[in-house]
Amino acid sequence: MxxxxxxxxxxxxxxxxxxxxxxxxxxxxxxxxxxxxxxxxxxxxxxxxxxxxxxxxxxxxxxxxxxxxxxxxxxxxxxxxxxxxxxxxxxxxxxxxxxxxxxxxxxxxxxxxxxxxxxxxxxxxxxxxxxxxxxxxxxxxxxxxxxxxxxxxxxxxxxxxxxxxxxxxxxxxxxxxxxxxxxxxxxxGAFLDELKILKSKRTWMVLLITGIGFGGLFTWFSYITPLMTLVAKVDTEYMAYVMILAGAGMFVGNLGGGYLSDRFNPEKTCIFLITSMMLALGCVFLFAENTIIALILTFVCGALSMAVSAPINIMMMKAAPKSEMMAASFMQAAFNIANAMGAFLGGIPLLYGLSYNYPSLVGVGMTFIGLMIAVRYLFLYGDRAKK
Structure with a gap:
């Protein structure tokens, strides 16, 4: 290419x-x-x-x-x-x-x-x-x-x-x-006019999908080092290679998410990817003690963490066609909120002495909520709603 x-x-x-x-x-x-x-x-x-x-x-x-x-x-x-x-x-x-x-x-x-x-x-x-x-x-x-x-x-x-x-x-x-x-x-496009996108229910639904659904993956990524070293039993000296594996997944997933979004439309792609996130995080919770499976899931979760970027940004721009730059900037704020929320909520089970695979179980719940919002969004604003 x-x-x-x-x-x-x-x-x-x-x-x-x-x-x-x-x-x-x-x-x-x-x-x-x-x-x-x-x-x-x-x-x-x-x-x-x-x-x-x-x-x-x-x-x-x-x-x-x-x-x-x-x-x-x-x-x-x-x-x-x-x-x-x-x-x-x-x-x-x-x-x-x-x-x-x-x-x-x-x-x-x-x-x-x-x-x-x-x-x-x-x-x-x-x-x-x-x-x-x-x-x-x-x-x-x-x-x-x-x-x-x-x-x-x-x-x-x-x-x-x-x-x-x-x-x-x-x-x-x-x-x-x-x-x-x-x-x-x-x-x-005056400043206050640009902020009017926050009056839109459609805009807020995309932001919630990002902050909650995408935040589910940060329950995994925030605690990846103790998960891999204490649960999956990977030697600490090899963690740099584990992070490279996650980065390789991100690289592949990013391009794959853009391709799928153009081929199948962003709303359906988003639903597919969030569903995949939920299943992958469930597998992390269940099978992280197996080193080989944990490494495979590291690549998969890394891929899913970036695959959603393109379709969710397209959804946001469609939700605010007259304020695309402001909408896209709010998406970056939402991604950072997802990061903070995932790390905070994922850490709650650890406060009660549970294992480091339990943050991913919290992530399953977060991605499920994001999935429900995404399905509702598709019903209200996707292709089905236009017919």
């Missing part, structure tokens, strides 16, 4: 965002030691970034919809590059908290604008696949960059992690300048 170089700026940007978001998780002990804080306090840096994503997405999109997408993406990556660069030299915990929050601000807005740009660059019937092309950078980050950067951070210094992300930011700026075409800006 011929690569559309117009999509490279979005993919490279996704690579940088994925690297900065996920690599920090494996470097928390190193960061805590340098900044003289506890590991839980270092974990607050992840929360600060996520808070920046949730707050920055609607605000930056709201004030940028009247500008050409190329210019908006360029400015967003400047912000991203600047504050990741400052993260490399932040001298203490307080300053690091601030710059991590600010580094998170352009995250959701980048994918919000990028989602709309991808659909405008795609030929008819290929919109979801082009969205998945944008997310290849994010999935490749989990497959290769996160293990690489984690290794560099351990062996040399964790600050090199932010230096590498900053370099990716500069590459993204060059790619935007060279390869992203000039697309016309959207007419009209």
């Amino acid at each position: 011929k690569i559309d170089k117009r999509m490279l700026p979005l993919a490279i940007g996704g690579l940088g965002i994925g690297t900065t978001e996920f690599a920090i998780m494996g470097l928390l002990p190193d960061i805590a030691k340098t900044l003289e804080i506890t590991i839980p306090e270092a974990g607050h840096l992840i929360s600060a970034y996520a808070m920046g994503v949730v707050i920055g997405a609607p605000i930056l999109i709201g004030y940028s919809v009247k500008f050409p997408p190329k210019k908006v993406l360029f400015v967003l990556i400047i912000i991203f590059t600047l504050f990741n660069g400052l993260s490399a030299i932040a001298p203490n915990y307080s300053s690091m908290m601030v710059v991590r929050f600010l580094a998170g601000l352009p995250h959701g807005a980048f994918f919000g604008v990028g989602t709309v740009v991808a659909t405008r660059l795609a030929s008819k019937g290929k919109e979801a696949f082009y969205i998945s092309l944008m997310f290849t950078g994010l999935t490749f980050a989990n497959l290769a960059m996160v293990p690489l950067v984690t290794y560099v951070g351990h062996v040399f210094h964790w600050r090199w992690y932010f230096v590498i992300v900053t370099i990716i930011g500069f590459f993204t700026l060059g790619a935007i300048k060279l390869w992203l075409p000039n697309l016309e800006q959207k007419e009209g």
